[in-house]
Structure formats: C-alpha cells, structure tokens
Amino acid sequence: MRFLVMVKATKDSENGVLPTEKDFAEMGKYNEELIKAGVLLAAEGLQPSSKGARVRFSGPRRTVIDGPFSETKELVAGFWLWQVKSLEEAIEWVKRCPNPMAGDSEIEIRQVFEAEDFGDALTPEVRALYKDGIRHTSQKA
Amino acid sequence: MSDTHRAIDAVWRIESARLIAGLARIVGDVGLAEDLAQDALVAALERWPESGIPDNPGAWLMATAKHRAIDMHRRSKRIERKHEEIGHELDTQQEMTVADLDAAIDDDIGDDLLRLIFTACHPVLSTEARVALTLRLLGGLTTDEIARAFLIPEATVAQRIVRAKRTLSEARVPFEVPRGADRDARLSSVLGVIYLVFNEGYSATAGDDWTRPALCEDALRLGRILAELTPNEAEVHGLVALMELQSSRLRARTGPSGEPILLLDQDRGRWDQLLIRRGLTALARAEQLGGARGPYALQAAIVACHARARAADETDWERIVALYDALAELTPSPIVELNRAVAVSMAYGPAAGLKLVDALGGEPALKKYHLLPSVRGDLLLKLGRLSEARPEFEHAASLTRNARERELLLDRARSCLNGTSPQ
Numbered sequence: 340m341r342f343l344v345m346v347k348a349t350k351d352s353e354n355g356v357l358p359t360e361k362d363f364a365e366m367g368k369y370n371e372e373l374i375k376a377g378v379l380l381a382a383e384g385l386q387p388s389s390k391g392a393r394v395r396f397s398g399p400r401r402t403v404i405d406g407p408f409s410e411t412k413e414l415v416a417g418f419w420l421w422q423v424k425s426l427e428e429a430i431e432w433v434k435r436c437p438n439p440m441a442g443d444s445e446i447e448i449r450q451v452f453e454a455e456d457f458g459d460a461l462t463p464e465v466r467a468l469y470k471d472g473i474r475h476t477s478q479k480a
Numbered sequence: 481m482s483d484t485h486r487a488i489d490a491v492w493r494i495e496s497a498r499l500i501a502g503l504a505r506i507v508g509d510v511g512l513a514e515d516l517a518q519d520a521l522v523a524a525l526e527r528w529p530e531s532g533i534p535d536n537p538g539a540w541l542m543a544t545a546k547h548r549a550i551d552m553h554r555r556s557k558r559i560e561r562k563h564e565e566i567g568h569e570l571d572t573q574q575e576m577t578v579a580d581l582d583a584a585i586d587d588d589i590g591d592d593l594l595r596l597i598f599t600a601c602h603p604v605l606s607t608e609a610r611v612a613l614t615l616r617l618l619g620g621l622t623t624d625e626i627a628r629a630f631l632i633p634e635a636t637v638a639q640r641i642v643r644a645k646r647t648l649s650e651a652r653v654p655f656e657v658p659r660g661a662d663r664d665a666r667l668s669s670v671l672g673v674i675y676l677v678f679n680e681g682y683s684a685t686a687g688d689d690w691t692r693p694a695l696c697e698d699a700l701r702l703g704r705i706l707a708e709l710t711p712n713e714a715e716v717h718g719l720v721a722l723m724e725l726q727s728s729r730l731r732a733r734t735g736p737s738g739e740p741i742l743l744l745d746q747d748r749g750r751w752d753q754l755l756i757r758r759g760l761t762a763l764a765r766a767e768q769l770g771g772a773r774g775p776y777a778l779q780a781a782i783v784a785c786h787a788r789a790r791a792a793d794e795t796d797w798e799r800i801v802a803l804y805d806a807l808a809e810l811t812p813s814p815i816v817e818l819n820r821a822v823a824v825s826m827a828y829g830p831a832a833g834l835k836l837v838d839a840l841g842g843e844p845a846l847k848k849y850h851l852l853p854s855v856r857g858d859l860l861l862k863l864g865r866l867s868e869a870r871p872e873f874e875h876a877a878s879l880t881r882n883a884r885e886r887e888l889l890l891d892r893a894r895s896c897l898n899g900t901s902p903q
Contacts, residue, residue, distance in 0.1 A: 375590075376494070377704030380754060420754070422697060427483075427490035453693075453731070 341380065341451040342421050342429045346439045348414035353387045353407060356441075365437040373421070378432065381420040388414055412445070426450065484529045492521060493620045495538045500617050501592035503545055504655050510599055511645030514617060516552075520545040593618075594657050594709045601670040604651050609644040610673045612637055618705075619698050629695050630680060667710075671719050671776065674702050678723050682730070683882075693730050700727055707762070714771020717762045721780035724759030725787050728752040740884050744792040756787045778807045797827035814843040815851075822855055830862040850879035854889060861896065870896035 358366070373379035385391075388406035395402040408414060417439070423429050429448050439446060496517060504513035520541040534540045600613040615621045615629070623641065627634040658666040681695025703720040710716050732746035741747075763784055766777040782803045789795040804820035817840055825833020837856050846852045857872030873893035877886045 375705065375708045377701035377708075380758070422701065423490075424493055424694075424697075425486065425490055427486045428493055431487065431490045431494060 340423060340425065340453070342423065342426070343449045343451060344419040344421055344429065344433060345415045345447045345449070346417040347445040347447060348388070348411050348416040349440045349442065349444055350411060351441060352416040353389070353411055353414070355387050355389075362437070362441075366439070369436055372435070373419070373432065378421050378423055379419065380422055382418070384417040385415055416440075420451070482529070484533075485525070487533060488521075488524055488528055491524075491533060491537045495541055496521075496620045497593060497596065497618045498538065498589050499541050499545065501596040502542060502589060503549075504596060504599070505592050506546075507549065508655055510596070510613075510617065510648055510655065514645070516545040516548050517541070519548045523548075590709055591657065593705070595655050597670055597706060597709075598657055598666055599648065599653060599655055601666070601673045602648065602653050603666070603669055604647055604653060605644050607673070607676070609640050609647070610669070611676060612640045613644045614673050614702070615677065615698065616641055618702060621698065629677075629692065667713065667715070670706070671715060674699050674706070675719060675723070675776075677702075678726070682726055696723070696727050696730060699723060712769060714766045714769035715774040715776050717766035717769065718771055718774050718777030718780050721759045721762035721766060722776055722783060724755050724762060725780060725783040728755035728759060728787060738884060740888055743786065748790060748792075751787070759787065760784060773806060773810065775807065775811045778803055778810065782807075795826070797823055801827050814840055814845045815849070818846065818849075818852060818855060825859055825862075830859045834859045834863065848879055850876045850885070850889070852876075853879070857892065857896075861892075866896040866899055 370379065370382055373382075388408045391406040391408075393404040393406070393408070395404060421429060421432065423432065426448065433446050433448060436446065438444065499520070500510070500513050500517045503516050504510045507513055507516070523544050524537075524541060528534070597614070597618060600617050601610045605613065611630075612626055615626050616623070621629070623637045624634050627637045630637075678696055678699035681692040681697075681699065700720070700723045703716070703723050707713075707716050707720050728751050729743070729746060731752060732748070732750040733741055735741050759780065763777065763780045766772065766774065766780070771777050772781070782800055785796050785800050785803070800823045801820065804816065804823050808816050808820055817836065821833045821836035821840070824836055834856070837852070837859060840846055840852060843852075853872040854876035857869040857876065860866075860869035860872065870893050873889050873896065877889035877893065880886050880889065
C-alpha cells in the first residue's frame with residue numbers, strides 16, 4: 340500500500356520562513372530512518388503558495404488564479420510517498436516524525452489508489468484496449 | 481480487530497526485526513531471541529490497550545524482552561551463561577533512561593540486522609526454510625501470511641520455522657556477519673532468498689492469481705533495507721534495481737478480469753515511472769560500484785531496456801541480446817538461453833530464434849518448463865506454421881500450475897485452430 344503523507348502549511352511556511360539548521364538535521368535523520376526501513380519512495384518540500392497557481396474548472400471554462408491562497412491550514416507544504424502495509428503503519432511512522440514546523444502543525448495521510456481498487460471502473464472501453472489480444476512472445480512479462 | 485490491535489500490529493512490523501536482531505546478539509540464539517520477542521509482544525498486547533502505546537515502543541519491547549530473559553533463567557539453566565551478560569547489561573543500565581537505552585540499541589542495530597539476515601539465510605538450512613525464516617524474522621509476516629503467500633498449509637510453515645531454528649541451534653551457527661572468502665557466497669544466498677520471494681509474487685507459480693503484489697512489496701522492502709545496510713555491495717543494488725523495475729510493470733500485467741497481459745502488449749502508460757526512476761538509479765549505483773557485469777545487475781539492465789522504451793517497437797532488442805550474451809556467459813542456464821532465444825527472435829527474426837529454441841529441445845531442465853513450448857509455439861505462429869504451433873501451446877498449458885496462465889495458453893491453442901488472433 341502506498342500513502343501520500345502531507346505536511347500542512349503554517350503562516351511561517353507561507354511566509355517563506357525556512358527551517359533552521361537543527362530542524363533540517365533532525366528531519367534528515369528521520370528521512371534516513373524511512374529510507375533504511377525501505378519505506379520511503381519520494382520526498383519533496385513545496386514552495387509557498389505565492390509561487391503557485393490554481394486552475395478552476397467549470398464546464399468548458401478554465402480560470403487561472405494566482406497564489407498566495409488564504410486557507411493556510413489546508414495548503415500542503417511538503418509531502419512524502421511511502422510504501423507500508425497499512426494505514427496504522429503510516430500513522431506510527433508519522434508519530435515518529437520530528438515537529439515539521441515551529442509551533443503547532445498537522446500532517447495528513449492519504450492512501451494511494453492501486454489498480455485493484457478500481458474494480459468495475461475499468462469499463463468495456465478499457466477492455467477494448469486488450470481486444471487485439473496477446474499476439475507477441477511469451478517472454479515473461 | 482480493534483484499533484489498538486491494528487496499531488500494535490503496525491508497531492510490530494516496524495520494530496520486530498530489530499528487536500529480534502538485538503536480542504539474538506545478546507543471547508546468541510535466533511530461536512530464543514524470537515521467543516523472547518514474542519513474549520514481549522504478548523505483554524504489549526496486554527498492557528498497551530489500556531496504557532496506550534508508549535512513546536518509544538521499540539525500547540519498551542526490548543526492555544520487556546530482556547526482563548523476560550531473566551525470568552526464564554530463573555526457571556532454566558539453559559541460558560545461564562547468557563544471564564550474566566544480560567544481568568550485567570541490565571545492572572549497568574539501571575540508572576539509564578529510556579533514551580539512553582534506545583541509543584545503546586541503535587548503535588549496533590544495523591550490524592545486528594545484518595547478522596540476522598545472514599543467519600536466516602544460512603546455507604545449513606534448506607531454501608524453503610530460509611524463505612520462511614526470513615519472511616518471519618525480517619519481514620514480520622505471520623505464519624499464516626507466509627502460508628497463504630506460498631499456498632502451503634500453515635502447519636507446514638510452522639514446522640519449517642521450528643525446525644529451522646533448531647537446526648541453527650544444533651549446528652551452533654554463530655550470530656555474525658560473514659567475512660572474507662565466505663561472504664560472497666553467503667550474500668548470494670541472501671539475495672537468492674529475497675528474489676525467490678519477489679518472483680513468487682511477481683508471477684505466481686501456482687494458484688488463481690497471476691501476481692501477488694504484496695509479496696513483491698515485502699521482497700522489495702527487504703532488498704531496500706539490505707541496500708542501506710551494505711551500500712557498497714554492487715549486486716545488492718543490482719537486485720534492488722531488478723525488483724524496482726519489474727515492480728514498475730505490476731499494474732499493467734493484469735487485465736480487468738485478472739488475466740495476464742504480456743510485456744509487449746502492456747499499456748506502458750500504466751508503468752510506474754517513480755519505480756522506474758528508482759530502479760534506474762539503483763542500477764547506476766551498481767554500475768558505479770563496478771558491478772555492471774554481476775548477474776542481478778545484468779538482469780536489471782535487460783529490464784531497464786524495456787523500461788526505457790516508450791513503446792514496444794522502440795525496444796533496443798540488440799542491446800538486450802548483448803546483455804543476454806553476457807548473462808549466459810556468467811550464469812549459463814537453459815532458462816537464460818531460452819530468454820536469449822526470444823530476444824534474438826525479436827532482434828533478428830523468428831527463424832533465428834526458433835533455431836536456438838530447437839537446440840534446447842533436449843534439455844532435461846526444461847522438460848517441465850511451460851515457457852519452452854510456449855515460446856516455441858509463439859515463434860511457429862509468427863512463421864505461419866499454425867498446425868505445429870497448436871500442440872506446443874496445449875503442451876505448455878498442461879505444464880503450468882497457474883490457472884490464469886493455463887487459460888491464456890489454451891486460448892492461443894484454440895486460435896491456431898481457427899487461424900485467428902486470440903481474443
């Protein structure tokens with residue numbers, strides 16, 4: 340199972356206040372633990388929303404809205420992609436994370452869809468992709 | 481299962497290998513170490529639902545296990561010698577805080593984990609025993625999970641594990657990391673176990689499902705952990721590269737109703753680019769360490785050729801043939817020859833491939849291997865020799881134990897009858 344683990348933004352992170360050297364070191368150690376445990380797939384920090392944009396969809400209309408965005412607590416400041424066996428394991432790992440921000444903060448955990456989860460959503464159109472059949476070698480796929 | 485139980489399960493998955501490894505170093509016996517660890521788990525299951533999960537669950541479990549060891553000694557002389565060591569350790573740690581204890585464990589934990597991996601894969605054990613023990617002690621899988629993974633009875637797995645521990649005890653296998661002349665062969669054994677588990681998940685040899693992705697994840701995780709513990713071993717990175725790259729195709733290998741989709745027919749948009757990137761990085765690391773010609777690195781390089789091709793017809797088959805040439809020289813085997821024949825047929829035409837396949841006809845090792853007639857049938861089909869192709873597919877179908885694969889092959893046999901492409 341894979342999970343997207345998101346550090347939520349704070350006023351500081353939105354104002355471009357960078358973590359201290361000590362914070363970086365502690366977070367670095369934590370990431371190392373994740374790597375040593377074979378759990379970490381990806382990790383990135385996101386720049387403040389002032390450097391970003393949104394695109395709003397309404398029927399055929401596309402509207403571009405420049406950052407910054409006001410709902411600080413709902414914004415994502417950084418993320419990991421982890422491979423673990425359960426939500427509980429993801430939670431346990433998150434609990435071991437050093438404080439991601441100065442002051443109070445939040446980390447959100449969301450499970451990634453795997454192919455099996457889509458089930459019946461794979462429609463006849465998708466089946467048609469395989470209609471041509473298995474025509475090539477039997478080399479181990 | 482309650483929330484707390486699930487949370488405790490998660491803690492166990494994170495902590496159990498290190499716990500067992502640390503205890504094994506202290507008591508010198510893997511079986512005893514696991515018993516002590518299990519006792520600590522039982523204690524956790526009793527206490528934590530009420531008291532909550534401690535801030536440092538690993539340290540709690542280790543301390544509890546050590547106390548159990550002392551309790552056990554009071555009833556048995558078996559570990560009398562060890563008691564002094566444990567007792568001494570505990571005495572000197574009376575004044576220590578949890579943090580101190582944790583630091584003491586951490587210092588050695590990498591080495592201990594490595595010792596545990598090598599011990600679980602010790603050549604004195606049969607391959608099945610190594611697999612069961614590794615999945616149990618390092619993967620944190622329950623006996624039931626291991627049994628279901630390999631479609632064997634739980635009792636068989638339990639027995640295998642008990643006997644494996646006893647064999648290690650009786651042979652007085654030292655709890656250590658092998659060095660010198662021994663090391664390469666021992667490492668090879670470890671890599672073999674991990675890859676065996678991976679393969680069972682990647683293309684299940686039996687049962688109803690074509691793949692069992694969870695097993696691939698378990699193997700991949702073990703490989704990644706090992707790569708961190710032995711960063712200078714090229715073949716470890718080679719194996720990890722191979723597994724990351726093969727895993728990248730898992731989502732594309734099965735169709736909507738679970739039927740197998742062969743490599744060249746897969747929707748490459750469903751290949752996991754993140755895993756491909758990780759695989760190519762691991763392969764580069766292996767090559768930087770001078771290990772480009774190692775068997776796992778070569779296999780990974782072959783898979784990398786596929787991964788780099790955005791479409792099937794962009795595949796660099798000639799490079800693949802060259803890699804198989806190198807692999808055949810290094811680890812000659814009929815199966816490598818068969819795969820090479822397929823690559824040759826793609827690079828130089830089905831007739832060239834068929835020549836090589838025909839040369840393998842008498843190979844005793846391939847007598848029961850379903851892919852030999854399957855490949856032969858395929859090449860004959862391409863050459864328009866349908867009436868010769870059909871019996872090959874039927875023969876292949878009779879040889880495979882995997883239900884999905886059998887359906888696929890019978891389908892191809894039927895299509896030879898009507899002279900049409902299989903649906």
